[in-house]
Amino acid sequence: xxxxxxxxxxxxxxxxxAEQWILLPPTPIGEALARLLGGEVAxxxxxxxxxxxxxxxxxxxxxxxxxxxxxxxxxxxYVQLDLEGVR
Numbered sequence: 001x002x003x004x005x006x007x008x009x010x011x012x013x014x015x016x017x018a019e020q021w022i023l024l025p026p027t028p029i030g031e032a033l034a035r036l037l038g039g040e041v042a043x044x045x046x047x048x049x050x051x052x053x054x055x056x057x058x059x060x061x062x063x064x065x066x067x068x069x070x071x072x073x074x075x076x077x078y079v080q081l082d083l084e085g086v087r
Contacts, residue, residue: 006030008048020053021045037061 008025022037023045024030030049034042037060038051051057 006033010048011053022051022053022057023048024051025049036064 006025006029008023009030010023011020012023013020024034024042026044026047026049031042034049034051037057042049042051044050
């Protein structure tokens with residue numbers, strides 16, 4: 001998506017698949033998302049913020065998605081979040 005504010009995001013797997021890291025751009029939005037997902041400290045890796053993707057981070061991701069979808073359904077006129085495949 002052109003102009004996407006988290007376009008430099010990625011997921012990397014290390015230690016023969018034993019660990020997975022979410023990499024986010026070092027922007028205010030990237031930092032806010034890193035803190036939301038990973039807690040107080042964000043670790044820098046390869047010029048980006050790194051959040052270890054563990055069970056707790058996965059639960060936070062699912063909760064965030066559920067909140068966003070709930071907002072979209074509750075306020076379809078105000079929240080401009082397109083849900084692909086849902087009409």
